[in-house]
Amino acid sequence: MALQQVVEQTVAGLGYDLIEIERSAGGLLRVTIDLPWKGPSSEAAVAGVPEPYLTVEDCEKVTRQLQFTLEVDGAEYKRLEVSSPGIDRPLRGEQDFERFVGEVIDVTLKAPMGAAAGGQVSASRKKFRGTLERADGGGWQIVWSDAPETKPGHKVSKKRAPAPLHALGFTLDELREARLAPLVDFKGRRPRTQEGSLDKAPEGLTDIGGTEVSD
CATH class of the missing domain: 2.30.30 (SH3 type barrels.)
Incomplete structure (x- = not known):
């Protein structure tokens, strides 16, 4: 099975979206994931509840499962890095x-x-x-x-x-x-609550990159 398919099936099976897979020099395999978007009609969005953020624990969970799955599949890599999207998140689909x-x-x-x-x-x-x-x-x-x-x-x-x-x-x-666009807002990331709308971030929160976990 192709690496893309193995990673995508593993990530989806854990309840996350696969955003990007990159192979870098030195055998680094970088996997970017995110929480699924529920859409503007979801109960949380209608109630005005901000979208949850991907946490370090989420990345650790995916890392452990990918390490096991890739080993069973015989995938060649030296180091695995699982992270959330940064400020220049790709848009796919x-x-x-x-x-x-x-x-x-x-x-x-x-x-x-x-x-x-x-x-x-x-x-x-x-x-x-x-x-x-x-x-x-x-x-x-x-x-x-x-x-x-x-x-x-x-x-x-x-x-x-x-x-x-x-x-x-x-x-x-x-x-x-x-x-x-990688635009840094030093006032903090404003969680999206409904389609096309943004709310003020909790005080002291600034997001200029992604959550990242390496093996």
């Missing part, structure tokens, strides 16, 4: 896009689609960053503005015209890669 509506994401297209953004970008451009939204009529789009960032302490003149918004529509088949 329709459910991930549903889950992260309203978030800023980075997308890389398989082929340039400058004309689809109203002809306002280079025709050869493949990489874009914007807020993920549902597109009218189905599908997905990201929306962004090319307005320069305002420096801390500087006020924006009321006379300055707002920069126009650009939108890029796409299907998942047209994407080479999509990830959450």
Whole structure:
């Protein structure tokens, strides 16, 4: 059985989602997992309860089971690392896009689609960053503005015209890669409660990476 299939079946059997598998130099096998998303209609979401976080104990549980399963399967690796997604979590499949509506994401297209953004970008451009939204009529789009960032302490003149918004529509088949934009919020991670909405994080909580366990 292929390594991807073995890992995916093991992780799913324990009640987690497999996000990514990577092989690194030195025989490191890195497995990224997450808790399944219950969706905006789940009882917890309707009640306004924040999504739970993946814990060290979750990663330890998956690590122990994977060590056993990979040994039985005869998989070749020297070190196993199981972790939660970092701030640049990959988006794979329709459910991930549903889950992260309203978030800023980075997308890389398989082929340039400058004309689809109203002809306002280079025709050869493949990489874009914007807020993920549902597109009218189905599908997905990201929306962004090319307005320069305002420096801390500087006020924006009321006379300055707002920069126009650009939108890029796409299907998942047209994407080479999509990830959450690695933007660090020093005010802390804000748990999602309902689709596209965020709540303030508990005081003192800052998430700039993932939970990680190595064997």
